[in-house]
Amino acid sequence: MEAPIRTASDDRSRVRGRSALDALSRPFLAxxxxxxxxxxxxxxxxxxxGAIANMSFIVxxxxxxxxxxxxxxxxxxxxxxxDELDAVGQWMRSLHRYSxxxxxxxxALHALKMFAAGRFDGPRWVAWVTGLVLVALLWFxxxxxxxxxxxxxxxxxxxxxxxxxxxxxIFTDPLSRTFLTDPSVSTALFFTVFFFHMLVPLAMGVxxxxxxxxxxxxxxxxxxxxxx
Numbered sequence: 001m002e003a004p005i006r007t008a009s010d011d012r013s014r015v016r017g018r019s020a021l022d023a024l025s026r027p028f029l030a031x032x033x034x035x036x037x038x039x040x041x042x043x044x045x046x047x048x049x050g051a052i053a054n055m056s057f058i059v060x061x062x063x064x065x066x067x068x069x070x071x072x073x074x075x076x077x078x079x080x081x082x083d084e085l086d087a088v089g090q091w092m093r094s095l096h097r098y099s100x101x102x103x104x105x106x107x108a109l110h111a112l113k114m115f116a117a118g119r120f121d122g123p124r125w126v127a128w129v130t131g132l133v134l135v136a137l138l139w140f141x142x143x144x145x146x147x148x149x150x151x152x153x154x155x156x157x158x159x160x161x162x163x164x165x166x167x168x169x170i171f172t173d174p175l176s177r178t179f180l181t182d183p184s185v186s187t188a189l190f191f192t193v194f195f196f197h198m199l200v201p202l203a204m205g206v207x208x209x210x211x212x213x214x215x216x217x218x219x220x221x222x223x224x225x226x227x228x
Contacts, residue, residue: 021115021116021117021118024112024115024116025113025116025117028046028112028113028116031046032044032046032047042223042225042226043225043226045226046109046113048219048222048226049106049107049109049110049113050106050110050218050219051219051220051221051222051226052102052106052222052226053102053103053106053107053110054208054220054221054222055221055222055227056099056100056102056103056106057099057100057103057138057201057204058221059095059099060095060096060099060100060103061201063092063093063095063096063099064096064198066092067089067092067093067096069089070082070085070086070089070092071148073148073190073191073194074187074190075150075182075185075187075190076182078148078149078150078190079149079150079151082149100138100141100142100145103138104138104142107134107135107138111131111135114127114128114131124215126210126211126213127211127212127215130207130208130210130211131211133207134204134207134208134211137200137203137204137207138204140200141197141200141201141204143157143161144193144196144197144200145197147190147193147197148193148194148197150182150190155179158179158185159176159179159180162174162175162176162178162179163176
């Protein structure tokens, strides 16, 4: 089979694409140089966005497991079990609440940097595709996490999600009505949300391994100082 013939327009398109990526990468390079004027290169967070995202995600997983000592997965008791936490429980809840925010922030920064550096084709395509899968799973886990608190915001998320499904000819009655009052919410549904919130991070671990398995000299976690 003959190789496709490259034309002059193809070459020009490639040059324009590379120029656009170079323009996008310049602010990152400038930020790196600026940060490293004040800290050591090993402590530059912009050079470790992927590792920081991983560490933040691990903090979220660990604190989520520890929160099970206080949390009651029940429609009637979920909110009260979190509202009545002691000092240690409140600290764990805060870490579990804000570490995913850090994860999302550094994942977005990491993806933008890799895209600007042109690391999404050739041998890097596996890392890029698995990275996109990880972003989708991360959003899904966070979306499920809002349900588990079962406060006013969680109810709004549930009702809004159900309204997206209501137009489909699946249920005889609008699904959104199910979440208007606590007694109408199925305990089985709540436990299903809880189960997937605990299970999906395992799938993320597999995707993360695939994400870095083809990358040479990948930094999976931050150093002790950077972690602190």
